[in-house]
Amino acid sequence: MxxxxxxxxxxxxxxxxxxxxxxxxxxxxxxxxxxxxxxxxxxxxxxxxxxxxxxxxxxxxxxxxxxxxxxxxxxxxxxxxxxxPGFTIAATWAAMLYLGEEGYMKITKEILETGKYIVNETRKISELKILGDPLWIIAISSDSINPYVIMDYMAQRNWHLIGLINPPGFHIALTYRHTLPGVKESFINDLRESIKDAIEKGQPTTGMAPIYGATAFLPKDQLDLILKYVIDWLYNPWE
Ligand SMILES: Cc1ncc(COP(=O)(O)O)c(C=O)c1O
Structure with missing residues (x-):
């Protein structure tokens, strides 16, 4: 396995x-x-x-x-x-020596504490639900609002979250940058504002919501085919 x-x-x-x-x-x-x-x-x-x-x-x-x-x-x-490239191997070795176990422990601690804050605060938002019991990769869904619309309003606030399907939602994978002062509070604040926008303004005219919405209904083989067409298109810029 x-x-x-x-x-x-x-x-x-x-x-x-x-x-x-x-x-x-x-x-x-x-x-x-x-x-x-x-x-x-x-x-x-x-x-x-x-x-x-x-x-x-x-x-x-x-x-x-x-x-x-x-x-x-x-x-x-x-x-x-x-x-x-030997550069990649050398830079990887350098990063590991530079951080050492102590560095990785420190970063992990901060990321997990940030995760705990975001999970706890998100659970206080009645429109949202946390999927599973996450540590630092936090998947969020909603029973009352289209989560992709929330995701689009988050994108307008410069949070580029990743959409999830089955069930529909989005997730944030916390990194060291999210542990910087004020970032986790902004995330929660922006989530609340984005929910407000989703309720008051509905679906924005641009964004990923229609695409994610469609993928939830398309059969897997058709989706795979579309993705192959996208690759073909990317590799054939002259056609
Ligand atoms: C769980 C998991 N597996 C595999 C991959 C693919 O990694 P890579 O892009 O380095 O091939 C990713 C990338 O995000 C991942 O999160």
């Missing part, structure tokens, strides 16, 4: 050390054979760097690509990307 710890891999181990009740999710669980975690997310390294861990070397061997009889010489690479 593979564990996708892209988002959580650099938070959960530190959260556990801070005393949060984090269920086992790693190699401590029997049957987990590989885990990915993104240094380029909460590891604070540049994009393009990531980590995959295997329980045993045999599994790793399947990701290695070799061409022993290539006329250009021997070719072998352990990653999908062949030629790759």
């Amino acid at each position: 593979h564990v996708d710890a892209a988002l959580g891999g650099f938070i959960l181990p530190f959260a556990r050390k801070l005393g949060y009740d984090i269920p086992q999710f790693d190699f401590a669980v029997e049957g987990v054979t590989s885990i990915n975690l993104d240094t380029h997310k909460y590891g604070y390294a540049p994009k393009g760097s990531s980590v995959i861990l295997y329980r045993d070397p045999e599994l790793f061997s399947y990701q290695v690509y070799t061409v022993g009889d290539w006329t250009g010489g021997i070719y072998f690479t352990p990653t999908t990307l062949g030629s790759k």
